[in-house]
Amino acid sequence: MQAPDRVVQCAMDRLPQTLGELEALSRIPSVSAPGFPPSEVSRCAREVARLLEEVGLQKVELLGPAGVHPYVVAEWTEAGPEKPTLLLYAHYDVQPPGRETHWHSPPFDPEKREGRLYGRGVVDDKAGILILISAVRAWFESEGTLPVNVKFVVEGEEEIGSTHLESFLLETKERLSADIIVLTDTANLETGLPSLTTSLRGLVNVDVHVKLLDHPLHSGMWGGPIGDAATALTALLGRLFDAQGEVILPGLSDDVPELSQHEKKALAELPFSRASFRTDAGLMPGSRTTAASEASVYEQLWNHPAVAITALEAIPLDRAANQLIDSAAARVSVRLAPGQNAERVRDLLVEFLSTNPPFGAQVTLECEAAVPGWRRSSEGSDIEAARRALARGYGREPVLIGCGGSIPFVAPFSRALSGAPAVLLGLEDPICNAHGENESLHLGDFRSALISAVHLLAEFSDFLEMQAEETGRVGEA
Ligand SMILES: [Zn+2]
DSSP states (O other): OOOOHHHHHHHHHTHHHHHHHHHHHHTSOOBOSTTSOHHHHHHHHHHHHHHHHHHTOEEEEEESOTTSOOEEEEEEOTTOTTSOEEEEEEEOOBOOOOOGGGOSSOTTSOEEETTEEESTTIIIIIHHHHHHHHHHHHHHHHHSSOSSEEEEEEESOGGGTOTTHHHHHHHTHHHHOOSEEEEEOOBOSBTTBOEEEEEEOEEEEEEEEEEOOSSOEEHHHHBTTBOOHHHHHHHHHHTTBOTTSOBOOTTTTTTOOOOOHHHHHHHHTSOOOHHHHHHHHTOOTTOOOOOOSSSOHHHHHHHSOEEEEEEEESOOGGGOOSEEOOEEEEEEEEEEOTTOOHHHHHHHHHHHHHSSOGGGOEEEEEEEEEEOOEEOOSOSHHHHHHHHHHHHHHSSOOEEEEESSOOTTHHHHHHHTTTOOEEEEOOBOTTSOTTSTTOEEEHHHHHHHHHHHHHHHHHTTTHHHHHHHHHHHHHHO
16 A cells, blocks of 8 residues: 555655654753663653654553663554554664764754754664654544554663563563564665665674783893783784784684575675775775675675674783783674574684683683674565655665674564564664764655655555465465
8 A cells, every 4th residue: 555645745744843853852862871861861761752642652651670771662553453563663772972072063962964963863763763753643643543553662772782672572572562573773875775674793792811920020021931911812813813814713604604696696786886985984095905705895794704803901002111911801703694603603712712822821701792693584575565665755766785783672573573574774874973973864864764654654554465465375386
């Protein structure tokens, strides 16, 4: 079913108010990280609840265990059992603002400049909340009803790892049961190019502590027969890479699923500019990418594992003395290809780093995270429905993309609400600088995404029939 023009018109007539609501929501510093006031996070939750109530959603509540930033839930299920139920997800918590002096306008006082809105959380993910709420509002105001049943869950601890999400979803499973999950917190490949994310990489983090001496020593009196912990650590880490910096951890890629020719072709057809890839990354003149492999950059980013040292500790330069350093530490971070076994890679890495350490140093390893990636089929009636909605909103055919990051909320949804397919879309574009300073939202894309959301509700109204037909076809084949 296609959304009537008047519903889209209604959303467009109300766009200035919607933007005002986004700005108001972005003025609340709902930083979920420890050390920031939790009262602001709850204030933001209450404001989201107020908006949900105002548009006509029912059973609006703040839920979740005490001491955990609340989940805002709401629903409207009067479309009836013959219509599908969409579970709509977004999050209202934000990252800390970072270095305030690096912001060109205050992080919690959003400002419009050159077609973008600047402020912490505007794109990640308060715009996601507003497009969903405003699409519902346009349907109610124009038609007095929705073409589908909807349930909302708006989270307050996404930026700190969605720690309690899975147990919350399991506890509220009945209440949140749905046929499709729509998660609006991912990125578009380019500004103005609508994108559906169909895979995420996983993550394994291992902290390596090296202890060689029980106290630092004078490097002149002892150096030579006695080594130092910083050398031991860097020599150990160096074994992960060859002289060119390519990862050589044995066995790392053993369980990376091979992409089909069709998938490789689809990746090769996506727009890509090596020059802007270099510039966007801020690669220094003369530096090269680590692309020794034949694979395209997208294949590497989304479908191959990667290893990085994300923390390194010994003695800072300004405290350097002629000393043999007694202990040193680092974090080894592995991004996993979707489909790789996170526990296997964790065990492999731990075994590799604890074998035969330089100078026989004491090595202690702590696993900080082991999260598998996620992948869904790039076909299906849900993807087709989302494609049509995005094409209408943006005036361009959407692309299917992967994501090199590891979004912690996706797997809990798939596990807790087993069977319901997840559609991932969002508003981040390459220059939005989410998590960094001067985070911003492209206002043209906000408009397009809102129109898409209006269409999305309509496109999913025949989902149950489409799904039944699809299963029938599979059954016959
Ligand atoms: Zn986010």
